[in-house]
Each structure stands twice: as C-alpha cells, then as structure tokens.
Amino acid sequence: MTSKLPRISQYDPFELSLTGPTEGNPFTDVTVGARFDLNDRVHDVTGFYDGDGMYRIRFMPDAPGVLRYRTVSNRPELDAQQGERVVVPARPGSHGPVRVWNTFHFRYDDGTPYIQIGTTCYAWVHQGADLEAQTLDTLATAPFNKLRMCVFPKHYRFNHNEPQLYPYPRRADGGWDFTRFDPAFFQHFEQRVDQMRALGIQADIILFHPYDRWGFADMGEEADRLYLRYIVARLAAYSNVWWSLANEYNLMRTKPPEAWDRYFELVQQADPHDHLRSIHNWQQLDVHDWEMFYDHSRPWVTHCSIQHAYLDLVSAWRAQYGKPVVVDECYYEGDLPDGWGNITAEEMVRRFWEGTFRGGYVGHGETYLDPDEVIWWSHGGALRGQSAEQLAFLRRVLESLPPGGLDPQPRISDTHLPSVGQAGKFYLIYFGWRQPAEVTLTMPDDREYKVDIIDTWGMSREPLAGRFRGTRTVSLPGRPYMALLARAAELRS
C-alpha cells in the first residue's frame, strides 16, 4: 500500500512547504513545526519562515521506511496538516551525517568510515557567483572532505568587500532589524551547503566569529538565540552540516563566556539530527599551553576543534578530552607577513601527518599574497599552494588502512617515537623532520607483518620484500618526512 506514496531518499532533506500569514513579523509571531514519525521513532521539528508567505519544515530521514508527519502551529492554516512518504534507501554515495566513532574517530551515519581532511574558506559564500563557482570547481577535485565556513560576512585584513546579501533586512533608520531575516541570504547560503553535499564535503558552519564591522558579532543574546533557532531550522536537514559555535570564540569579547554553554544547549536541542558540535579557539602564536580552549569535555561538545601549531600535542588533548581531536587550524600555507599565514607546503603536510600520527585530524588553509586579494583561506577560488597533492596522498594512505581510526600504540621500534594504528593489525611511525637511516622494529610476536616505507612528501609507498616476525632492522633513506607502516600479513593490502 505504501508503494503509491511519494518517495523520498534516506539522508536527503525532505521539505514540507506551507503557505501562511505574511502580516506582522512572521519570523517571530508565527510558530510552525511538525512531528515526524519514522518507523515509530518520533521527532519534533521546528520550521521557519522563508518569506513571501512560505513556511518550510525540513527533516532528514535516517532510515528507509514510512515517514508520517503532522504539523503544529499557532496559526490554523499551518496547523494539523499531515501526510506520509516512503523513504527509500540512500542514493549511492549518500551516507548521512558524520558521527563520532570509537571515541576518537568519525564515521557516517550508515557506518561508512569518514577520515577528515579539512580545509578553510571562511567567507567564500560572500564572494559573488563567479568566484563561488570557481571555489566549487576547485573543491570538486581537491582532497578535502570538510570545509570551515562562516555564516556571517568577514571583516579583516584582505577582507573588505561587501557581500551581495545580508542576513538581516535594514530598519527604516538604517540599522539592522535583528527580529527578521533576509531569506535570500539564507537561501543562497544553504544552496552552497547543498552543493558541497553533492561533492561529499562536510560544511563546518561557523555560527559566530569576531571579524565583523556590521554588528553581527554583537546582536545581544535574544537576537543570537533567534538566529540560532532560525539557521538550525533551515540547515539541520542537510546531512553534511557540522556546527561550529564560533571561530576564535575567545576573541569575541561581545559575549559573556557562559553564553557559549547556553548556545551549545540551544543548538543541541533544536537540531533533530544531532549534527557534530564544537567551538574553535584563538591561540596565541608560540604559546604552548591550551588554557585558551573551550572546555571540550562538556557534554554538548562532540569533538575538539582546535587552533594550534604543535600537532604532537594531539595525543595529550585526546587523553584530556576523550573525544576526537580536529586541529582544524594549524596555521596556513602561504607567504603572508602574519605569523599564522606563512608556513611552507612541506610544513603543512608535516602537520597533517604529525596530527594523524598522534591519533587526530587536521585542517588545511592557504594564504598566498595575491594582487586581487583573493586568498583561499577566506575567499576560496583556486588553490595556488603545493600541499594538496600530498594531502590527497595522505588520504589515500589512510583509506587503504583497516577502518576504525588510528590510536596510540606502544613503541615498535628503537626510535623513541610511539606508533599509531590498531593493535595486531597495523602500526604507523611518522618521522617528521627526523631522518633516521635505519630503525629496528620489534613487532608483537604472534603474527607476521609486511612493511611499507612511505615518503610522505615524495608520495611513494615502497613495500619491503618478505614478511617478518619479531625483530628486524630496516633501512630508511635518511631524509625527512618518511613514515613506516607495518601491517599484519594476513590483512588484504
């Protein structure tokens, strides 16, 4: 019987569109939502006003089955509407939201492993159609599967252009009306998020940031909360959404520190799909402590989002917070004067491998001076650096390993370095700037291992002949950026 019902796809956003009142302030006067029942699991979901009398309620079914809904509103014309859909299995390549897995790692909702290789284009959605199209073209062939991006436009060095759209309409006196939204702004924003979804790229959506000349960083808590409810209602049905409460939250002197706790709770309660949540810190350059971090052990934080240059500290943060560690700002490949914007491509790749080697995940960004001030880190456009190919290689290496993530393991060598991997399955040692000409491995004695020598910068992976058990001395080329991977011989290559 259900086969004649309209069909929707698991993990795709399903949207109910309803026509309702336009008078007064529909953003605040009208409440609208729906109760969704999917295979007897019930979700109460809040909708939103999209302008021109249109009200929308979005929901992402996370399983095949029958989806029933019934709307709830304080306006009769929006209330008590009901219907049913058949949810068919997800399209190929559609895996649902990313979830925490094995405490320190990620996988998609359908169980497919997700190995985060991030990048950053803070303000790319505020650059106009041509540059935004170029950014999407670049992303289509780049190694990145997560992008950090701001909702609000950005005001900063090299960022002085006005966006074409604003999130709020102007009042008669010229100020912003923070009680209403400009739906065109959000329609545009969510179009970009959806295009990223089609490319398989997670949108790490930065809800607040301090780099502001318009007043969006200092709207007051009531407006902040209205905004958070609105954007979560609009975007939570997109499977590729992550919530980043703020970029460099500790530079936002406009909000009391405890406001972040309340905003986390609001987002967590408003999001029916429980997307990943974190908050990103500013870190003083060359300062080694991490008192500037938000307390990532709080229950609403799903993973650590960290700005720091010292990737070997990832193991300490894993131990401290007991959650996945994503160093999504390890500074940027480029040649800016700014201390955060001028590491080499080699150093960017080294930081990715170092963070991986410590059981975490890393984010990329690129900041080369440009006469037109189009810089990937903020504007998107084209990649001009030299690290993307090596990061693609890193991704291929990681994807070749047994799923489940890399966790700290005991030493298997005389190098004084730990190893990372999965006990009895595989062990990785990354040497970074170290350049040993040989190492002696001592493997767990219960099985045979095969060893690959990996040149992480030269992007080669050379298997050593034979299998071995116990202790063996292995030659290395005596140059930096090498890694050594020992895999249990019974595993498929």
Place this chain on the structure above:
Amino acid sequence: MTSKLPRISQYDPFELSLTGPTEGNPFTDVTVGARFDLNDRVHDVTGFYDGDGMYRIRFMPDAPGVLRYRTVSNRPELDAQQGERVVVPARPGSHGPVRVWNTFHFRYDDGTPYIQIGTTCYAWVHQGADLEAQTLDTLATAPFNKLRMCVFPKHYRFNHNEPQLYPYPRRADGGWDFTRFDPAFFQHFEQRVDQMRALGIQADIILFHPYDRWGFADMGEEADRLYLRYIVARLAAYSNVWWSLANEYNLMRTKPPEAWDRYFELVQQADPHDHLRSIHNWQQLDVHDWEMFYDHSRPWVTHCSIQHAYLDLVSAWRAQYGKPVVVDECYYEGDLPDGWGNITAEEMVRRFWEGTFRGGYVGHGETYLDPDEVIWWSHGGALRGQSAEQLAFLRRVLESLPPGGLDPQPRISDTHLPSVGQAGKFYLIYFGWRQPAEVTLTMPDDREYKVDIIDTWGMSREPLAGRFRGTRTVSLPGRPYMALLARAAELRS
C-alpha cells in the same frame, strides 16, 4: 724590586709543585693547600696529590700584579712554604673565565663578549691518542667555542669501548678503590682541557652522568665528594672550565635528588675562581613541560643548561629563571634511529637561530651512523654533517652586532613575531619555517635604521638600499630560514 721575581701570566694556571709523603693514602691522609694573596685579595686554595710523591697547588691569577703564597698542610714538609710571582697581563687572546653578563648573557672575565656556540663530544677524551688528535684538529677550524665532555667514560649504545685510563686504581679484589685516584687519568684529562683552552674553547665538564657500567655513577656520597674536591682542585685553575654537575641528572637514580644541592655547594666553595655552574636535564621527547629541569633559580646555579627541542620556549625559561639560558642539547643532527639523534642540518641550524631569537644560546651535536661507530656526539673525530658552516655564519652575524647580548624586544613588524636585540640599537626577527613574502616594519621613530635581509641557511646578508624611519614594507624571498636585521643607522656596520 719585583721585576726580578719569576713571571706568570694573568689567566694562565700557576702551579706550585711540592714533594711530600708517599706512604699511607696521600689522597686522604695529607691535606695541602695555599693562601694566595694577589694585590691584597686573599684566596685559600686546596691542592691535590698527583702521585709519585708530588703535591700540586694551582691558582689562576685574574689580574696583573704581585702574587704571594704560603702553603698550609698537615705535613711539615708541605707546610709554610712561601714565595712571590709577578703576574703580567694576559697573553693576547687569553680573556679569563666566562662570566654571566647582563643577566642573560656571557662575557669573559676581562670584559670581552663571549657568544656561546656549543657542541658535544661526551667521551672524546676516552678514545685514544689518534682519535683525540683528530677531534682537536676538527675543533681548530669548527665554529664552536664550547664543548660538553664527561669526566667518566661512557657506556651507552655505540659506546662500548674500554678507555685506556680509569680515574681510580683497582683494589686487590678487583673492585675500584674509590679512596684513591689514578693521576694518569686526570693528567690526561686536564691535558685535553688545556688543549681546548689553547683553541679558545670552553670545556663544559660533566662531573657525573648516568651512562655507566663501571660503577662511577654509584660510588656513594663520600666518594662523590672526594672526587669533586679532587677534580676541582686539579682543574679550577684552567680558565676555560665550566662545571656541569651532571648530564641528564634526572636519570641518575643512584643519587638522592637533594645530593645535587650539596654537590653544587661543594663545587662552589671549592672553586676559588667561581667558574660557571649548571646541571643538565633529561627531557622526555615530545613532552612540552619542563618539570624535569633542576630548579635553575637556586643561587649556586649560574645559568640554565637545558635539554629540550622547543627553542621558542627559551623566552619563557629566561623569564622563569632570570639567568642565561643555554639549550645545550636540542637533539642531534644525524640519522640514528633514536629520536634524539636524527634531525636534519636545516633543523639544527633553525634551532640555533630560534634559540638565539628568543634570547638564549644553543648547543650542537652530530649523530650520523658510522660503520666504525665513531660518532661526533660522543667520540669526536671528524664532522660529517652539514650544519657547521651555517653555525659559523650565525656566529659571524652575532659577532657583528653591538656587544651585550640579544634580549626580547617589542614587535617591530606585522608578523606577530616578537623581535630580539637592543632597544634603539638593533632588532632581529627570525622567521624560521615561516616564509612571508613581505613584512611591514614599524621602527621606533626617533632615529633612522638600515635593514639587512639574512638568509640563515644560504648564508647571505643583503642590505636594503637606503635608511628609513617609521613604517616601511619590505620584500622577502618567500622561503624559510630568513631573518631580518634592522640596525640604527648611526652604528658602525
């Protein structure tokens, strides 16, 4: 009248040799010393037994003038002998012991600046005549003006040879007699120290270390104290001596931690010339805190001797201890498996510049695998690495600057990096692995500056045309290892 007296040189060791008893245990039974009066300053100095009935008392006069002495002994034949010498001004190039200067820096006793560029050959005096001669040949043309070296032989990976000489004689039962010394061992040792003195190289003498198979690391406190008094009596008159109480003191589980305080006090009291004193820590690789340091703020510590890989922390240690910071082990250029022994030449040079940039001093070492297991870091011999030329360049750059040392200065650029130098005289920025293509300088506005762009790896120093005042944007080549030096234009180049 005094012109007919025998002449000795300021800063050279003066030795009184006396013949005395040989029966019993002259090392413990006989006390011998002298009161030296130099220009009405009095020093009570302990002598030592040198075997074959010879007793010696050594003193290093630190000023021209008349030196009078009178011996003191519990044996009449050694007691109450007196004499006079004329001390003539120091030989050219002989500047006396190195002292702390300007809180964080060093100069020689005669006021000549001393800019420490260290290296390490722990066990070089235990390698036999041929290799020891080669080490001295190497040092003669190397950039180093300090060498860390152990008194006791070393037992460790790559260090399994027996020395030709031992500090103690054997007892009849085959064990060591820790109540007597073998003078031949110490004669040999002090010959090497004196050869280093002739080369202008400070001997950072490591009094204890944990890498031992003979029992010298665990002689008990009574024997330790006898040894300390003996070696200080023998060596303190050599102007190039520094006392390092231990290498990796915190790995010496054989001594209670508070013993180090007592040993420091003993050395301080026994040394009439007040040579520099410190103690070197073991540091767990990749650990960022420094709880493993001895408390360098204690009064008997003249400077911090530190093992650590993170040279940007020097500024924190300066602030914490208020003394010169010498990171004399930042790990070693080489290709060993061991995590402390395989950084690149580029990284070694970077660490020297980074430590310099933070207002400190750094030590070199080299650990390339060798079929004969002759490794500079321990055995001496020849340098095989690639960093010495760049370290010589660093030394030349530092020697070209106004004396007085480099101290942290405010930012003079938009790079987020501090600067280091002397207020109003010169400012240095070292970019390390950062590669800005331009920086904007904002100099103190009261004078004109000249700017040099320094390639610390390529060893070039290019002056920019003209002088400038205030703010100026400067191009850099956009590659790593660059530095920028701004000097007040009125200073001589």
